[in-house]
Amino acid sequence: MSTDRSSATSRAQHPTLDELRAEAIRAARKPRAFGWFYVLEHMVRAMRAYGWTIVASALGQPLLYLFGLALGLAALISTPVDDGGVSVRYLVFVAPALIAAATIAVATEEMTYPVMSGFKWRLYFFGFSASPISSAQIATGVALAPASRMLAAAVPYYLIVWIFGGVETPATGWLAIGIGVLAGLAFGTPLMAYAASIEDDKGQFALVQRFIFMPMFLFSGTFYPLTNLEWWLAWIGWISPLWHASELGRMAMYGKPIGTGMMWIHIAYLVILAVGGYLMARRMFSRRLEK
Amino acid sequence: MTLTESGTRRRAGGVRALWAGNPLAVVQRGLVAARSSSWAVVLSGFFEPVFYLASMGIGLGSMIGLITLADGTKVEYAAFIAPALLAVSAMNGAIYDSTWNVFFKLNYGKLYEGMLSTSLGPLDVALGEIMYAMLRGLVYASGFLIIMQVAGLNLSWTAVLALPAVLLIAFGFASLGMAVTSYMKTFQHMDWINMVLLPMFLFSATLFPITNYPEWVQGIIQAFPLWHGVELIRGLTTGALHMGMLWHVVYYLVMIAVGLLFTTKRLRALFLD
Numbered sequence: 001m002s003t004d005r006s007s008a009t010s011r012a013q014h015p016t017l018d019e020l021r022a023e024a025i026r027a028a029r030k031p032r033a034f035g036w037f038y039v040l041e042h043m044v045r046a047m048r049a050y051g052w053t054i055v056a057s058a059l060g061q062p063l064l065y066l067f068g069l070a071l072g073l074a075a076l077i078s079t080p081v082d083d084g085g086v087s088v089r090y091l092v093f094v095a096p097a098l099i100a101a102a103t104i105a106v107a108t109e110e111m112t113y114p115v116m117s118g119f120k121w122r123l124y125f126f127g128f129s130a131s132p133i134s135s136a137q138i139a140t141g142v143a144l145a146p147a148s149r150m151l152a153a154a155v156p157y158y159l160i161v162w163i164f165g166g167v168e169t170p171a172t173g174w175l176a177i178g179i180g181v182l183a184g185l186a187f188g189t190p191l192m193a194y195a196a197s198i199e200d201d202k203g204q205f206a207l208v209q210r211f212i213f214m215p216m217f218l219f220s221g222t223f224y225p226l227t228n229l230e231w232w233l234a235w236i237g238w239i240s241p242l243w244h245a246s247e248l249g250r251m252a253m254y255g256k257p258i259g260t261g262m263m264w265i266h267i268a269y270l271v272i273l274a275v276g277g278y279l280m281a282r283r284m285f286s287r288r289l290e291k
Numbered sequence: 292m293t294l295t296e297s298g299t300r301r302r303a304g305g306v307r308a309l310w311a312g313n314p315l316a317v318v319q320r321g322l323v324a325a326r327s328s329s330w331a332v333v334l335s336g337f338f339e340p341v342f343y344l345a346s347m348g349i350g351l352g353s354m355i356g357l358i359t360l361a362d363g364t365k366v367e368y369a370a371f372i373a374p375a376l377l378a379v380s381a382m383n384g385a386i387y388d389s390t391w392n393v394f395f396k397l398n399y400g401k402l403y404e405g406m407l408s409t410s411l412g413p414l415d416v417a418l419g420e421i422m423y424a425m426l427r428g429l430v431y432a433s434g435f436l437i438i439m440q441v442a443g444l445n446l447s448w449t450a451v452l453a454l455p456a457v458l459l460i461a462f463g464f465a466s467l468g469m470a471v472t473s474y475m476k477t478f479q480h481m482d483w484i485n486m487v488l489l490p491m492f493l494f495s496a497t498l499f500p501i502t503n504y505p506e507w508v509q510g511i512i513q514a515f516p517l518w519h520g521v522e523l524i525r526g527l528t529t530g531a532l533h534m535g536m537l538w539h540v541v542y543y544l545v546m547i548a549v550g551l552l553f554t555t556k557r558l559r560a561l562f563l564d
Binding site for chain 1: 331332335336338339342343345346347349350351353354355358482483486489490493494498499501503504
């Protein structure tokens, strides 16, 4: 009893070093364990600054593309599209690719400048790093925030396509949402690793937009079957996450016949890119934050 | 006494107060800046319409075949979209230069404050920036027209006139874009520009004729500037000319006048008054 009281009084006046350490460890336990979540929360809250832009593009983009392509272009392509053995309407054909393209567009927006700015201009990653949150957890949180916006883009896209009558097999069609998020991460995490490595802004992201995103969007069999292109252009599709995701999405949304082996190749390619990019991003974050 | 007098006096009166007759100084500054930093980005703008032409012309062209123009001429799909892509790239280049670029210089680089503290007036700055944007547009357009010529997509000698037409379109978008930018306060506002550009790109008879739409939709499309640019250039490169094309020119002349008036007024309000 007496020892207890004396330690209590001594803590009120002069806490010992051990007591201080114990208190710090107690306080740090939660952020240490769930650090990625705190980072994710910050990043998502920061998105509210342009929340209306996110909502407007998540709803406006699918409506515009479907109205533009499904009504306009489809009128030129009078015959149904012959896609690897099945004949489908043009809207049904483009929809799975457009969902994946939308999530990849989110990746190009959220995994470039926001990442560089956290290191270079606004320095908030260094702020996180001064707390018990580890650099790997920071990287995880920064990768998951765009994933949540990808989900917020893919879900309304899928629903709008469905309302337009563009989903032939609703039983598996919803898988296109998950495929879309996977595609966004497959393109986004390597990009995030690159963004984390940039020290000086010399317009690198404009070049990524023009020489990687654009060709990928245009030559991945988004608007027509990839087989319409000769091999010297088709290879862009083969290496692009967009094509692999579109093929999976087509399988899910209208049952395009794809062999099991090929299906696993598509999935494996996307997973390898997403995980590999994530691991690279973690290394970049650690290298830069623990310098 | 004289100091306070001239300090409080508002710049009023005619064009002389806004104009030192030297917009080329601003153009020159743009060229020097491009040489030292962002030439790769500047060059990359040329490739965008080329990628579109290759993707849509080859990939979609094989599914679509011939397209009938307004005057009944039938042309290949690639020859149909190529002039539209030329107009779109003129629009995009001018808008990029007059919005993102100007926004940064206005709010972060504080470039115009420096310029306006010299003998240059707001009209010099506005015209100089616009001329620089047009110069870029001219380089892109010349390259693209050469590609069209090699690919056999220029169906008439009047295709040469597409070059001045591109300049007209770029002038229109640049002057209006700069006026709009002067109202923007944050980067997020800039996203709204894309939300105007995307539907314009998708619907303005770029990838398919607008006759696929009901009349009221066509009316809306025809009110927007890109459609006029697309029709003008398409007429010139395919050789399907008619007198009505002069209306497209008038549309852009009005757009340029309105844009210049607005931009000068805004720059003056921001910096001089």
